[in-house]
Amino acid sequence: MRDYAYFLGCIAPNRYPGIEAATRKSLSEFGIDLLDVRGASCCPAPGVFGSFDLWTWLVVAARNIVIAEEMNADITTTCNGCYATLQEANHLLKHNVDLRNRVNESLAKAGRQYRGSLEVKHVIELLSDEVGFERIEKKVKKPLKGVKIAVHYGCHFLKPSETRMHGSPERPAVLDDLVRALGAESIDYKDKAMCCGAGGGVRAANLEIALDMTAEKIDNMIEAGADCLMTPCQFCHLQFDRGQVELNEKFGGSYQLPVVFVTQLTGLALGMDARELGLYDNAISMESLLKKIH
Amino acid sequence: MREDHVRVCQLVFKHGHAVPINDEVKAIRKRLALSEVPPTVHQYPEALKEVIGILDETGFRALVEKKR
Numbered sequence: 001m002r003d004y005a006y007f008l009g010c011i012a013p014n015r016y017p018g019i020e021a022a023t024r025k026s027l028s029e030f031g032i033d034l035l036d037v038r039g040a041s042c043c044p045a046p047g048v049f050g051s052f053d054l055w056t057w058l059v060v061a062a063r064n065i066v067i068a069e070e071m072n073a074d075i076t077t078t079c080n081g082c083y084a085t086l087q088e089a090n091h092l093l094k095h096n097v098d099l100r101n102r103v104n105e106s107l108a109k110a111g112r113q114y115r116g117s118l119e120v121k122h123v124i125e126l127l128s129d130e131v132g133f134e135r136i137e138k139k140v141k142k143p144l145k146g147v148k149i150a151v152h153y154g155c156h157f158l159k160p161s162e163t164r165m166h167g168s169p170e171r172p173a174v175l176d177d178l179v180r181a182l183g184a185e186s187i188d189y190k191d192k193a194m195c196c197g198a199g200g201g202v203r204a205a206n207l208e209i210a211l212d213m214t215a216e217k218i219d220n221m222i223e224a225g226a227d228c229l230m231t232p233c234q235f236c237h238l239q240f241d242r243g244q245v246e247l248n249e250k251f252g253g254s255y256q257l258p259v260v261f262v263t264q265l266t267g268l269a270l271g272m273d274a275r276e277l278g279l280y281d282n283a284i285s286m287e288s289l290l291k292k293i294h
Numbered sequence: 295m296r297e298d299h300v301r302v303c304q305l306v307f308k309h310g311h312a313v314p315i316n317d318e319v320k321a322i323r324k325r326l327a328l329s330e331v332p333p334t335v336h337q338y339p340e341a342l343k344e345v346i347g348i349l350d351e352t353g354f355r356a357l358v359e360k361k362r
Contacts, residue, residue, distance in 0.1 A: 010313035013332035017319060021326040036333035039341025041310040048302050048312070052295060052361075056354040063348060106351065110344045205298045281322050 005068035005075045006034035009082040010042050011234040018278010019234050023078050023263040029270055030131045040064050043085040047201035061089035062103045066112045075120045080233035084156035087120040091163050124232050128174050133181040141271030143183025147292055150221035151175040151186050154233040155195050182269040189224035198239035214243040218257055228258040228289045230265050237261055245283045258289040295361035303358045310335030310342045
């Protein structure tokens with residue numbers, strides 16, 4: 001197994017460190033060590049930065065990629081937004097020589113150079129391709145039998161599909177397959193491919209619209225009988241977890257659907273302690289889910 | 295550019311992160327056996343300086359100020 005440069009982004013290290021801990025612990029079980037990308041910054045966010053100035057977005061993204069290149073390691077990340085930025089920037093720089101030369105002129109001032117030597121992989125790809133679901137299934141100590149999980153893919157992991165290359169962006173299956181490998185049931189629900197509501201700078205600019213989308217998605221999950229929802233993106237995770245608290249406080253809702261990150265759920269099925277996975281640090285209580293598992 | 299988005303940009307100008315660390319999360323990180331401060335620009339001031347230099351050089355800071 002290879003080691004990967006773990007690009008943390010902003011949300012996991014600075015708001016949901018349980019995601020970082022769970023990712024490091026879960027992958028370590030399969031012989032994958034996650035290396036620190038020392039001095040990495042915001043990816044930068046594709047919504048705000050990519051929309052306002054593509055050139056700045058590209059140079060900052062290239063700098064983050066170059067730090068991993070200097071470590072001779074491929075990048076992995078637990079954020080769909082960071083994945084979008086780094087994977088797209090890497091794709092652009094590998095395929096456009098003029099752009100690469102211009103970026104390198106800018107990076108040279110800091111003594112850095114983009115070489116195009118690495119791949120950017122979402123942590124889902126590590127679980128599905130590098131480790132493999134059969135191997136995960138064999139290692140499960142505590143099958144999540146009887147647990148109904150609403151899987152949320154998020155937007156940037158799947159689209160644009162010609163660059164991401166994860167199969168159908170409308171009918172993805174990889175996370176549903178992982179849930180089954182962990183012994184749980186992945187449920188169908190209305191508008192499964194819908195956005196969490198946060199992306200594209202919407203959460204920052206118009207929280208009410210973002211929360212309206214979040215509520216619609218969670219309502220659909222609850223209606224389908226979900227015990228929890230599982231995300232592969234730390235920003236979607238924040239939106240669903242804190243978003244439920246905001247919905248309850250601002251609009252008198254009573255949302256209490258537990259939100260669990262893909263590597264946290266994997267860690268639980270591997271028999272890890274919920275506290276060590278940071279599951280008690282979410283805004284929404286995990287008690288109903290944890291009772292069902294134990 | 296909306297004021298809300300300007301604020302996000304200003305966080306990156308200052309911290310190198312759109313969502314910077316706080317004391318509450320530092321304590322959680324410590325409890326989870328992670329480094330109290332993540333190994334990002336937060337832990338490496340010279341790296342933060344490098345990122346801020348890029349944001350200035352590309353004209354992004356000036357663009358944000360102009361769009362307010």
